[in-house]
Amino acid sequence: MELTIIIDYIIISIIASMAINSILRNYAKKYNLLIDLPNRSRKFHKRATPLTGGIGILIALLISGKLYIDLNDLNGYLPDFTYQLMVISIPLLGLFLIDDFLKGRNESQSKNVFQSKYKLTGLQAYQRLLIQSALATYMIFSTDVYLSSLGDLFGFGEINLGIFSIPFTVFCVVGIMNAFNMIDGINGLCAGCAMLSLLLIGFYSGLIYDSMLVLIIGSMIGFLIFNLRFFGKKRGVFLGDSGSNLIGFWVAWSAIYASQNEFYNIEPITMIWFVAIPFLDCIGLIFMRLKKGISWMSAGRDHIHHKLMQRFSPEGTLLIILVLTLITGLLGIFIQSFFSSSISMILFTVYSAVYFIFASYYDEYSQKDIKDV
Numbered sequence: 431m432e433l434t435i436i437i438d439y440i441i442i443s444i445i446a447s448m449a450i451n452s453i454l455r456n457y458a459k460k461y462n463l464l465i466d467l468p469n470r471s472r473k474f475h476k477r478a479t480p481l482t483g484g485i486g487i488l489i490a491l492l493i494s495g496k497l498y499i500d501l502n503d504l505n506g507y508l509p510d511f512t513y514q515l516m517v518i519s520i521p522l523l524g525l526f527l528i529d530d531f532l533k534g535r536n537e538s539q540s541k542n543v544f545q546s547k548y549k550l551t552g553l554q555a556y557q558r559l560l561i562q563s564a565l566a567t568y569m570i571f572s573t574d575v576y577l578s579s580l581g582d583l584f585g586f587g588e589i590n591l592g593i594f595s596i597p598f599t600v601f602c603v604v605g606i607m608n609a610f611n612m613i614d615g616i617n618g619l620c621a622g623c624a625m626l627s628l629l630l631i632g633f634y635s636g637l638i639y640d641s642m643l644v645l646i647i648g649s650m651i652g653f654l655i656f657n658l659r660f661f662g663k664k665r666g667v668f669l670g671d672s673g674s675n676l677i678g679f680w681v682a683w684s685a686i687y688a689s690q691n692e693f694y695n696i697e698p699i700t701m702i703w704f705v706a707i708p709f710l711d712c713i714g715l716i717f718m719r720l721k722k723g724i725s726w727m728s729a730g731r732d733h734i735h736h737k738l739m740q741r742f743s744p745e746g747t748l749l750i751i752l753v754l755t756l757i758t759g760l761l762g763i764f765i766q767s768f769f770s771s772s773i774s775m776i777l778f779t780v781y782s783a784v785y786f787i788f789a790s791y792y793d794e795y796s797q798k799d800i801k802d803v
């Protein structure tokens with residue numbers, strides 16, 4: 431696929447995403463469905479905002495994907511990996527969309543008649559993990575794609591996972607999904623980090639030239655136009671947990687597929703550089719919360735963006751994290767180009783240490799600000 435064709439398909443998916451997100455947003459507002467109200471304890475928005483971003487992205491992707499298939503005469507020839515990724519995205523989005531509706535991400539939803547009658551509060555942490563694990567496992571067995579090798583991380587030869595390949599793959603997919611879900615705290619952050627990760631994966635590996643990855647990126651850009659409120663503050667849209675989990679799922683599998691395919695010639699450790707910020711934010715939170723006796727799946731103001739917002743505006747914080755994500759990813763590419771995987775591992779360990787020192791320095795949240803999901 432030539433670069434000009436890639437740009438054309440991105441434009442098509444952007445337009446489709448903008449149209450679908452606009453329609454869904456208006457529908458949600460009209461019928462008061464999936465609306466996230468402000469919550470001063472940990473949320474920063476001041477207006478009721480629809481949680482329809484994930485639906486808009488997926489529908490736009492399916493529409494533009496169908497057009498992509500028809501124009502390229504790919505009916506019956508779509509790779510199993512791409513086909514299954516799209517198929518599994520539907521129940522994934524649906525299950526977490528129900529969770530968004532039931533658990534009540536705001537006070538008004540917690541009081542709706544349906545919830546009051548049946549006492550439904552959404553998925554518990556273990557239920558979310560089971561769903562994520564089940565979908566990741568299905569993806570493995572339906573595509574035969576999984577992490578079988580970690581490369582030469584320690585300079586003693588390639589690390590083959592053997593019987594641990596499948597459980598480790600599930601662990602990584604679930605981890606990345608939760609990392610992107612957790613970092614979805616300010617406008618543009620989750621989708622912006624995911625888009626940069628996919629661009630880095632796509633262009634460096636070459637995956638972007640022979641897959642529907644371009645349509646995923648375009649659909650996310652269309653969402654970001656509303657999420658960042660380019661059409662005004664009253665026309666915003668959020669991802670919701672359904673959208674952030676969906677995006678995390680796509681990033682995780684794109685990274686696994688490219689790193690385990692010899693055709694793309696990209697090391698698994700390099701993929702960690704591409705998702706470093708969400709990954710390290712998630713790891714840091716887990717240890718800090720467990721240390722304080724708080725559930726690691728709690729919601730609170732202890733993420734990297736909350737710490738940066740103590741000194742910068744939301745827009746400034748977003749820019750800092752996105753630039754850091756891009757620089758970190760480019761650093762990973764530079765290291766793979768000139769050094770071995772073992773050197774990359776050492777340098778990423780150093781990078782992680784610096785990150786955690788910074789995070790600890792700005793760790794000013796209190797336990798009373800944390801509320802169980």
